[in-house]
Every structure is written in C-alpha cells, then in structure tokens.
Amino acid sequence: MLELLEQTPFSFAQTGLKVPDELRIAGFKIRQANPFDPQVAGTLLHATIRGVQLDLMYVGLRYGEAARWRSVMPLSFDTFQGQWRLRAHDLESADFPVKSFVVSRMLDAQVSMNKKPKGLRLESGEIPVRRYRAKLNPRMTADQRLVIGRELGLNAKGEALISDSAFFHFKKTYMKSHLEGEESLVWPLVVELERMT
CATH class of the missing domain: 2.30.30 (SH3 type barrels.)
Structure with missing residues (x-):
C-alpha cells in the first residue's frame, strides 16, 4: 500500500482512501529545479x-x-x-x-557535425545495477542494525543492489555528511561499501 501511495497521484479506486480527508500524506522534494531551456x-x-x-x-x-x-x-x-x-x-x-x-x-x-569516432561501440544506455556489501557502523545496537538494514534494503549477507545513478546519492546520504563528529548520533550509518558485482 505504501508503494502505491508513493506514486501520487493515485485514485480512490486504487487505494480505497480519500486523500486528504481520510489520510494525510506530506511529501517534499529536497529542491525543485528551475526548468531547463526547451x-x-x-x-x-x-x-x-x-x-x-x-x-x-x-x-x-x-x-x-x-x-x-x-x-x-x-x-x-x-x-x-x-x-x-x-x-x-x-x-x-x-x-x-x-x-x-x-x-x-x-x-x-x-x-554535431563531427563523424562518429572509430572504435566506438554503442552501449544500450541501461543503467547498471550492482551488488554492494555494506558494513554498518559498529556502534549500532542490534535493533538499529535491524531497522537500518531494512531501510537500506540489505539482505541477510548485508548486501544491497544499488544502481550506478543512485550510487553517489547513497554515499552522500548514508556515508558522508555534516553529522560526522556528532557524538550523540550513530553516524555514519554505513562505514564501508564493497562492490560485489
């Protein structure tokens, strides 16, 4: 149900809920980019x-x-x-x-008016998805490891699938931030990321 609710707009027929009368949902983008040149x-x-x-x-x-x-x-x-x-x-x-x-x-x-370079072999343009093993912060409690593993989509081996387009964002969000050095928090959540495939 939550996955369906993320795909706004959705209809009453899909969810059986009247939004916002029966269920309020707040969602915000970090930023709204200006439109680019048409x-x-x-x-x-x-x-x-x-x-x-x-x-x-x-x-x-x-x-x-x-x-x-x-x-x-x-x-x-x-x-x-x-x-x-x-x-x-x-x-x-x-x-x-x-x-x-x-x-x-x-x-x-x-x-471009230039010719295609010799030796260029076109790829499909599909975004590769790779398997990574994440080492969580050793300061975490067992409960924290459980819920953060769930949040990050880690399997029993501590591995997650991350697309190449999301990799930088993943590192920026879970491995690096201004929160480092904040002793009251367990941060960063992920201390090491090893590419498996």
Missing part, C-alpha cells in the same frame, strides 16, 4: 531518438571549471531525485566511457 531539451530528445552525436556546452563541478563544449553520443535519459540526466558516451575520454550529464548544467546543445 530548445536544449528538444535537441537532446531529437539526438537521443535518432542516435546522432551531440556537442554540449556543459558546466562540470571540478574546482574552477567553466562551461566548455563536450562531444557526446547520447544513449538514454535518467531521472533521479528530480534531476534529469543524459547518459552518453563521452567522446573526449579514452575508450568512450558512458557518463551522466546533468541536463540543468547544460547551457547549449547542438547536433
């Missing part, structure tokens, strides 16, 4: 559907980085926590790895 979005959609190379005016987050043109081969879109990303081969990196490019960080997008 012309850029149109170019991204066109290039991804047609399988054509793109040049992106993109702002990365490395220290001191300014906007610059990046050449990519789009594969698919990904949305996570309200953030749209373009999954694409980075044509400027050796072996053309698949990377995520955040759409709101794109200042411009143009269909």
Whole structure:
C-alpha cells in the first residue's frame, strides 16, 4: 500500500482512501529545479531518438571549471531525485566511457557535425545495477542494525543492489555528511561499501 501511495497521484479506486480527508500524506522534494531551456531539451530528445552525436556546452563541478563544449553520443535519459540526466558516451575520454550529464548544467546543445569516432561501440544506455556489501557502523545496537538494514534494503549477507545513478546519492546520504563528529548520533550509518558485482 505504501508503494502505491508513493506514486501520487493515485485514485480512490486504487487505494480505497480519500486523500486528504481520510489520510494525510506530506511529501517534499529536497529542491525543485528551475526548468531547463526547451530548445536544449528538444535537441537532446531529437539526438537521443535518432542516435546522432551531440556537442554540449556543459558546466562540470571540478574546482574552477567553466562551461566548455563536450562531444557526446547520447544513449538514454535518467531521472533521479528530480534531476534529469543524459547518459552518453563521452567522446573526449579514452575508450568512450558512458557518463551522466546533468541536463540543468547544460547551457547549449547542438547536433554535431563531427563523424562518429572509430572504435566506438554503442552501449544500450541501461543503467547498471550492482551488488554492494555494506558494513554498518559498529556502534549500532542490534535493533538499529535491524531497522537500518531494512531501510537500506540489505539482505541477510548485508548486501544491497544499488544502481550506478543512485550510487553517489547513497554515499552522500548514508556515508558522508555534516553529522560526522556528532557524538550523540550513530553516524555514519554505513562505514564501508564493497562492490560485489
């Protein structure tokens, strides 16, 4: 039932509940991003559907980085926590790895006039899901380990499936934060994450 309630809007026929008369639900996004340029979005959609190379005016987050043109081969879109990303081969990196490019960080997008690089083997654009073993904070009580294991979706071996698109968010949420050093809390919840597959 909770999974159905998360998928708002839902109907009375699906749940048998009148919201908000019978059940109040509060849900908030951490942030609401400003809409991105519709012309850029149109170019991204066109290039991804047609399988054509793109040049992106993109702002990365490395220290001191300014906007610059990046050449990519789009594969698919990904949305996570309200953030749209373009999954694409980075044509400027050796072996053309698949990377995520955040759409709101794109200042411009143009269909490229360059030819596809030789040796480029297109991937499907599917987001890999990998198995990780999580080592929980040893300061936790047995009850805390039980409920945090449930929250994180850990199996009996302490393993969870985490998609590549959610990995950074998982680490940021459960392993690193401003709460470190707060002695009254058991933090971080996860002290080590080992990739199994």
